[in-house]
Amino acid sequence: MASTFYMTCPQQHRESNKLTNSERQKLRELQDVMxxxxxxxxxxxxxxxxxxxxxxxVDDEHGHTIKRGIPVWDPKAEHDEFFRIRFSHYDRLSDA
Known part of the structure; x- marks a missing residue:
């Protein structure tokens, strides 16, 4: 079974393309830690x-959702860092 925290709507996908390769790698590492x-x-x-x-x-091996709304707790430090990087391009846009 697999679960995912990544955002997948089309607009968010386009926005994730604005991240650098090193930022994407750091997000993957933080997701693994979380x-x-x-x-x-x-x-x-x-x-x-x-x-x-x-x-x-929670998804099954075919990607079908088999359970919804399971309560979880994520570590705050990694969670904050994940979202700081994930939305850092907004800061770059406002500085331009």
Whole structure:
């Protein structure tokens, strides 16, 4: 079974083409780290500020969604870095 966090709508795909190869590679690495650290149970209250809660869909080997809305917690540091890089081209556009 596989799951994915990458955004796939056409507009977002076009926007991802504005990233450099090194940015795309870093996103893949961060996604792998987030997948490895992802929690499927709520973190202890003492660690709650280190995690983002979200939901995940699970696909079978053919790419068909077999489960929807599974609660997950992603590490905040990697999540923030992922989105900083993912949308960094907006900063470059505003500086132009």
């Amino acid at each position: 997948n490895a650290k992802r929690r499927y149970s709520a973190p202890p209250d003492s660690e709650a500020d280190q995690w983002y809660a979200g939901f995940e869909d």
